[in-house]
Amino acid sequence: MLRIFKYLNKKEILTILAVAALVVFQVWLELEIPAFMTGILTPIYGDGPLEMNTVLYNGGMMLLCALGSLAGSIMTVFLATRMAAGYAAKLRKLMFTRVESFSAAEINKFSTASLITRSTNDVTQVQMMVGMGMNLLIRAPVMAAWALIKISSNTWQFMAVTASAIMLMLMLVVFLIVAVLPKFRKIQTLTDRLNRLTRENLTGIRVVRAYNAEDYQENKFEKANAEMTKTQLFTNRSMQIMMPGLTLIMSGLTLGITLIGAFLINSTANIADKVTLATDMQEFTQYAMQAIMAFLMLVMVFIIMPRAAVSAKRILEVLDTEPGIVDGAGVKCPRETGTVEFKNVCFKYPGAEEYVLKDISFRAERGETVAFIGSTGSGKSTLISLIPRFYEATGGEVRVDGTPVTDYALEDLNNRLGFIAQKGIIFGGTVRYNTAFGDPGKEITDADIEKALEAAQAKEFVDALDGRLEAELARGGTNLSGGQQQRLSIARALAKKPEILIFDDSFSALDYKTDRKLRGRLKTEMDSVTKLIVAQRIGTIRDADKIVVLDNGEMVGCGKHDELLATCSVYREIAYSQLSKEELDNG
Numbered sequence: 001m002l003r004i005f006k007y008l009n010k011k012e013i014l015t016i017l018a019v020a021a022l023v024v025f026q027v028w029l030e031l032e033i034p035a036f037m038t039g040i041l042t043p044i045y046g047d048g049p050l051e052m053n054t055v056l057y058n059g060g061m062m063l064l065c066a067l068g069s070l071a072g073s074i075m076t077v078f079l080a081t082r083m084a085a086g087y088a089a090k091l092r093k094l095m096f097t098r099v100e101s102f103s104a105a106e107i108n109k110f111s112t113a114s115l116i117t118r119s120t121n122d123v124t125q126v127q128m129m130v131g132m133g134m135n136l137l138i139r140a141p142v143m144a145a146w147a148l149i150k151i152s153s154n155t156w157q158f159m160a161v162t163a164s165a166i167m168l169m170l171m172l173v174v175f176l177i178v179a180v181l182p183k184f185r186k187i188q189t190l191t192d193r194l195n196r197l198t199r200e201n202l203t204g205i206r207v208v209r210a211y212n213a214e215d216y217q218e219n220k221f222e223k224a225n226a227e228m229t230k231t232q233l234f235t236n237r238s239m240q241i242m243m244p245g246l247t248l249i250m251s252g253l254t255l256g257i258t259l260i261g262a263f264l265i266n267s268t269a270n271i272a273d274k275v276t277l278a279t280d281m282q283e284f285t286q287y288a289m290q291a292i293m294a295f296l297m298l299v300m301v302f303i304i305m306p307r308a309a310v311s312a313k314r315i316l317e318v319l320d321t322e323p324g325i326v327d328g329a330g331v332k333c334p335r336e337t338g339t340v341e342f343k344n345v346c347f348k349y350p351g352a353e354e355y356v357l358k359d360i361s362f363r364a365e366r367g368e369t370v371a372f373i374g375s376t377g378s379g380k381s382t383l384i385s386l387i388p389r390f391y392e393a394t395g396g397e398v399r400v401d402g403t404p405v406t407d408y409a410l411e412d413l414n415n416r417l418g419f420i421a422q423k424g425i426i427f428g429g430t431v432r433y434n435t436a437f438g439d440p441g442k443e444i445t446d447a448d449i450e451k452a453l454e455a456a457q458a459k460e461f462v463d464a465l466d467g468r469l470e471a472e473l474a475r476g477g478t479n480l481s482g483g484q485q486q487r488l489s490i491a492r493a494l495a496k497k498p499e500i501l502i503f504d505d506s507f508s509a510l511d512y513k514t515d516r517k518l519r520g521r522l523k524t525e526m527d528s529v530t531k532l533i534v535a536q537r538i539g540t541i542r543d544a545d546k547i548v549v550l551d552n553g554e555m556v557g558c559g560k561h562d563e564l565l566a567t568c569s570v571y572r573e574i575a576y577s578q579l580s581k582e583e584l585d586n587g
Helices: 002-007 010-045 052-100 104-110 112-151 156-203 205-210 214-266 271-319 380-385 410-416 431-435 446-455 459-463 482-495 512-525 561-567 569-578 581-586
Strands: 340-347 357-364 369-374 395-400 417-420 500-504 530-534 546-551 554-559
Touching: 002 052, 002 271, 010 052, 010 112, 010 271, 052 112, 052 271, 104 112, 112 156, 112 271, 156 205, 156 214, 156 271, 205 214, 214 271, 340 380, 357 380, 357 395, 357 546, 357 554, 369 380, 369 569, 380 500, 380 530, 410 417, 417 482, 431 446, 431 482, 446 459, 446 482, 446 512, 459 482, 482 500, 482 512, 546 561, 546 569, 554 561, 554 569, 561 569
Parallel strands: 369 530, 369 546, 417 500, 500 530
Antiparallel strands: 340 357, 340 395, 546 554
């Protein structure tokens, strides 16, 4: 738990010190009130004349102490909550930045649902702990120690009953914490699970409805929801037992002090001693209540702390995870432009025993179109993911512009590449925002956007949108068809004007006519750009300068369409499964 505070800066540390000073000042004022109360009660209980000046003076000082404590409390809460909110914002930013630097391997390790929960719910738990705990953790021990010092020289019978009450209270708190802490850990895991099931259901809502699987999904969610509800009921009920138990202890302490005081007063014959015992009992009762209240504050912290401790651990797991892929030393002047080369590249996923890619070697020259084809699971998408370093090659070397990709700063490497994912990725925002995405220098003009939309065959449907470039698109592109999403994703990459374009099966949702037009525009307008295309259709790649054929992670063929038809049985089998011999022969 304490390790989470290593991210505090100097300003936040100074705020904590200021809060501590205010709390000490506030406690001092509150603990002075019983002494002034004694100053009022002594002349009232005594048999001498009542001096109103003494009563008014002590009463006025009590009022000033109360007002001073109120002002200190307001300042304490203001500073603590402000600091907690700022610290939570910092943690969220640190986590967001760290997750952005993760490779696919690290993201898969945590899961998307868990990362969302850690960045939101877990940070909120830590914020609550800092906001409330910073005040209470300082206030409670100071008040308890100070109050106990105040009453330490009093009657030993009063001290004994107070010590007994404190011991009972500590035993109750420790028992509940030991019983409840494991359940708090489980709650966070169950929250991840609920988050995952909800996202899964919302993402696949069309499939769920198409298969009439609503009841199945509801039962799956209900099972997870019931388990979380059961766990939360246990923790909440356990914690609710604490407050009545503590109230009983407090009431018992007050009763015990009163009974002991009454016995002592009754057994004393001297009137002056009776007055002293009565005033001591009143003062002791208030100080004892202050001490008990301090322990109650600690109990409130203990209610929040277990869950916050679990959340802090989960946050640190993310922040302590070092990205598997880091910046290289940087390349100032590459020897080539627009080339991609694989030299005996092998790859297997972290923790896996089998290699997904084995000994892959080929070279793409500037302006060439290199296509990759193979059966499902042959490693096509994995292969091109090694170029932008979504994963790191296990063996061999991947080169861009004649330089190993591991030597590049990631920003520099990505500036050379235009990547179009298999599924069109659309961000919430306008068409202009999506097409010029990631352009902090605002170098992509409207003319560039228009040209990219036209080349990607997206201009027609964009013109039909209300507002054209200013048309709002839903997150995930839910108000666009699959083909429209893909074309807009392609336009985004074209507007970037990269040296190398990587298409990860990005033509799958396009009809044959649009596919042909798009490939024609790429060939004529981007002839100097290297194009790497993963595809399933023979018609999409037959005109490529080079076709790499993959089978179970191995390169079984490399050449032009006609060469592969004659020499590669795997390519021939794929070709004949899609087109007839006459169609292949006649182009």
